[in-house]
Amino acid sequence: LAKTTQPISMDSYEGQEVNITCSHNNIATNDYITWYQQFPSQGPRFIIQGYKTKVTNEVASLFIPADRKSSTLSLPRVSLSDTAVYYCLVGDMWGTGRRALTFGSGTRLQVQP
Amino acid sequence: DAGVIQSPRHEVTEMGQEVTLRCKPISGHDYLFWYRQTMMRGLELLIYFNNNVPIDDSGMPEDRFSAKMPNASFSTLKIQPSEPRDSAVYFCASRDSSGPAYEQYFGPGTRLTVT
Numbered sequence: 001l002a003k004t005t006q007p008i009s010m011d012s013y014e015g016q017e018v019n020i021t022c023s024h025n026n027i028a029t030n031d032y033i034t035w036y037q038q039f040p041s042q043g044p045r046f047i048i049q050g051y052k053t054k055v056t057n058e059v060a061s062l063f064i065p066a067d068r069k070s071s072t073l074s075l076p077r078v079s080l081s082d083t084a085v086y087y088c089l090v091g092d093m094w095g096t097g098r099r100a101l102t103f104g105s106g107t108r109l110q111v112q113p
Numbered sequence: 114d115a116g117v118i119q120s121p122r123h124e125v126t127e128m129g130q131e132v133t134l135r136c137k138p139i140s141g142h143d144y145l146f147w148y149r150q151t152m153m154r155g156l157e158l159l160i161y162f163n164n165n166v167p168i169d170d171s172g173m174p175e176d177r178f179s180a181k182m183p184n185a186s187f188s189t190l191k192i193q194p195s196e197p198r199d200s201a202v203y204f205c206a207s208r209d210s211s212g213p214a215y216e217q218y219f220g221p222g223t224r225l226t227v228t
Contacts, residue, residue: 034215038156042221042222043117043204043219043220043221043222044204045219049216087156089215096144096168098171098172100215101158101161102158103148103155103156103157103158104155105155
């Protein structure tokens with residue numbers, strides 16, 4: 001199983017760039033990397049997904065090195081509203097199967113003013 | 114679209130009682146997922162359906178838990194009898210298989226308290 005490892009928590013200040021790294025040493029060839037964000041008292045929300053190199057959308061960027069054994073979620077210029085738990089998921093391209101739907105412990109990001 | 118709808122939002126019940134949680138997925142979505150979240154165990158997948166058919170129920174804790182999806186627009190998660198350790202937030206999510214593979218849409222959750 002492609003188990004993921006993330007830092008338990010991170011602190012930042014408004015306006016800073018935040019990088020959250022996820023380790024997934026046993027990632028398989030067909031696996032994709034996906035990040036979700038969860039605010040308190042809400043369900044998780046999809047942020048970004050990638051397979052290799054770099055993916056960028058209006059919310060974040062995802063950097064994946066050539067060996068794909070890790071990935072980094074980058075949040076540019078965070079604000080207080082980015083305080084949330086961020087989950088890294090790894091699984092097959094169809095996004096199904098228990099392995100692909102395992103959220104893990106996530107990284108709790110606290111943004112200070 | 115109103116998003117994934119779950120009811121009730123909060124449920125308080127006594128041990129031994131039957132609890133039924135309800136979910137209405139986003140129209141057109143063909144996958145439906147039930148998760149449970151607690152501080153101790155995090156967010157766990159309980160069961161998921163594809164085109165109303167249960168695909169993987171290995172996460173269902175025990176026989177006290179059952180889930181059904183009688184049609185594409187409705188699913189239930191039932192706990193009978195309920196126990197205090199079932200206290201958690203239960204999320205329902207849905208996905209369109211023709212869209213980005215991992216983009217699940219979560220409902221607001223049902224906070225269950227069993228006393």
